[in-house]
Amino acid sequence: MSALQGTALVALAAIVLYAVLGGADFGGGVWDLFASGPRRTAQRDAISHAIGPVWEANHVWLIFVLVALFTCFPPVFADVGTYLNVPLTLALFGIVLRGAAFVFRNYAADATTTARSWTVVFGASSIIAPFFLGDAAGAIATGRYDWLSPFALATGLFAVTLCAQVAGVFLLRETRDPALRDDFHRRATRATVAVWIVGLIPALIARVQEPALYAALTNPTALTAILVAMLLGVVVMVLIANRRDTLARIVVGAEALAVLVGWFGAQAPNLVPGHWTYESAAASPEMLVAFLVATACGAVVLIPSLALLFTVFKGPIRAPD
C-alpha cells in the first residue's frame, strides 16, 4: 500500500468515526430538542448522561479530519474553505453553540430559565451543525461547490436524519428504565424509517439534476454500498425489536460506514469531482509518510485511552449507586 492510499484510508476512517460517534452526539441533541411526553425530563437526563463523558473526545475526530485534510491534501482544504465558506461557517456556529450550550445547561441546571434557553440552543445547534456539514459534503459531491443546490440541501437533511437514527439506537443501551427504553425504541424505529425515505431524496434529485453524480452513484462500488446500507437499516429494525441493543449499535455504525463508502466510492478517484483527485491534491510523499508515522505513534496512546473511556462509561449498565 502506498503512502497516499494509507493516508486516504486514515482520513476516511476518521470521517467515519466522526460521523458515527460525533453524529450520535448531534443526534442526542436532536432528541433532546424533541423530548416529549411524560418522561421528557428523564429523556433529557439520559441524553446528558450518555453524551457528557464522551462528546469532547468524539468531537476531536472532527479536528483530526481537518488536520488530516490540510496536512495531506492542502489544496482541497483551501478550496473547500474558500468556496464552501458560508455553509462551513454556519456549521461551525452550530458546532460551537452545541458544545457550549451543553455544558452551560448542565452546569446551570438549578437556574431553570437559563438552563431552558441553553437547552433549546443545544438542540437547535445539534441540527444546524450536521445539516451544514452534510450540505457541504453534498456540495463537494456536485463538483460545483453548489451548497444551495437541492442535492446538497437534501444531503444536509439526510445527515441530520442519520445522526438522529444513530443516536436513537445508541440511547437504547443508556437506560435501565423499560418505559424510557420504549421511548427511545420508538424514536430509533421512526428515525430508521426516516433514513430510508430521506436517503432516497438526494438519489432522486441526483437522477434529475446531477447526471454525472447519478452515474457515479450507480457505479458498482457505490451501488453495492448503498444497497448494503439500506439492508443494514432493516437489520437495525429487527435487532432493536428483539432487544439486541449492543449488536444494533454495531450494525447502525456499519450502516453509516456503508453510506460513506457509497459516497467516496462513487467519486473515487476524485476528492472533489472535476477539481481534485487524491493524487493531484496530495502533499509531498515525505509529508504523507510523516503523517502516517505520527498517526501510528498517536494510535498507540489513543486506542488504549479510548478503550478505557468507553469501558468506564459505556460498559454494561450498572445498578444505580
Add this chain to the structure above:
Amino acid sequence: MEHVIAARAQMGTSLAFHIVFAMLGVGLPLLVFIAEGLWLRTKRRAYYDLARTWSKGMAILFAVGAVSGTILSFELGLLWPVFMRYAGGIIGLPFSLEGFAFFIEAIFIGLYLYGWERLSPRAHWLTAIPIVVSGAVSAGFVTMANAWMNMPTGFRLANGKVVDVHPIAAMFSAPWAYEVLHTTIAAYVVTGFGAAAVCAFALLRRSAEARREQVRAGLTIAMIVATVAIPLQWVVGDLIARFDAEQEPAKFAAEEALFHTQRFAPITIGGIVGPNEDRYAIEIPGGLSYLVAFDPRAEVTGLDRVAPDDRPPVAATHYSFDAMVGCATLLLLVAVVWLVVTLRRRVAAPWLLAAIAVCGPLAVAAMEAGWFTTEFGRQPWVARGLLRTTDAVTIAPGLDVQFYGFTVLYVVLAATCWWLLRRVGANAS
C-alpha cells in the same frame, strides 16, 4: 471593513478569546491534581472540596476552549486558504501530533469529570496526570507551528513551488524551544495568578467565611504555581529577546521602538510612536545594547535596516511589548512579596490580597499582550519572508459579516462563562 482587515480582526479576536481558555485548560489540571493529591494524603475535606470546585470550573472552561479551538482550525481554511495551501503540507506534522494530544486531553477530562464516583480515589487522581501532560504538550505543538511562521524552514522553493519538504525540520524551526517554553510557562502564570485572584477576592469580600480553609488552601496552591512560574518566564523572556535581536531583528526593533541602528542603544519605554521616532519615551541609555550583548557599546539593529514594506507596525508591537513587560514586572513583584510574607509564616494582609486579586487580570493582560507582540511583530508576513498576510487571505466575500457574527458569539459565550463560574464559586461545596 477592508477585506484583509476583516480577516485579521476575526482571526485575532478568535485567538485572543481561545488563548485564555487554552491557557486555563493547560494550567487548571495541575491545580486540580495538586489539590486532589493533598486530599488523598491528608484526608482534609477542604482539599477535596477545592478539587471539586476547581474541576467544575475546568469542565466549563475546557468545553469552551475545545469549541473555540475548533473555530481556529476552521478559520485556517475559511480565512487563510492561500497560506494553508502553501504551508499545510509543510507544518502539518505538529498539528497532527497536537490532534492526538488533544484526544488524550479530551478522553481523560471525560474520565476525570465524570469519574468521581466510578473510579477509586487513587485511580481518579491518576487520570489527572494525562490531562496535565497532554494539555502542555498540545499547547507546545501548536506553538511549534507558530514558531515556523516566524522562521519558516524544512523545505525549498523551486520556481515558486515548495519542494524537498522535511516535516521534522519544519517542526523544529529555530525559535521552537523558546516559543514553546514561553507559551507553556505563560499557562501556569495565568492559571496560578488567575486562580489565586479568585481566592483572594473571596477572602477580601468575606463571601466564603464558611469555606475559609478551602479558599486559603486554594490561594496557597495557586500562588505557589504562580511564584514558581513567573521568574522562569522572565528568564525565558530574556532569552527570547536576545534570540530575536539576532534572528528576528525587525520584530525586535519594533518591540523596542528602535528606529536607528546604533551603539549605546537605549531601552525605550512607552512614548508616542511616530513614523520615524518614538517621542516622549522613557529612555535608559545603553540599556538595550547591554541587554542584547552585555556591552553598552554593542550595535543593535534598528528598523532602518528593514525595507519599509517589510516593517512590522511599530506602535502596536512596541506598546504590546511594553504592556507585557509592565504587567509581568508587577506580577513578579507581588509574587516576591507574597513569598516573603508566607515564608515568615504571616497570613496575607488585606492589601496583599487586593494586590493578588489585581494580578489575575494583569496575568491575562500580560499573556494577551505577549501574544499580540509576537503576532504584530511578524507582520507584514504570515510566514516570514515567504508569504505576506495580504496575499494569504481568502477571496470569499462577506468577511465583515462573519467577523461581527463571531464577535457577538464570543461576547455571549464569555458572559455566560463568567456568570456560570461565579455560580460555581458561590455554590462551592
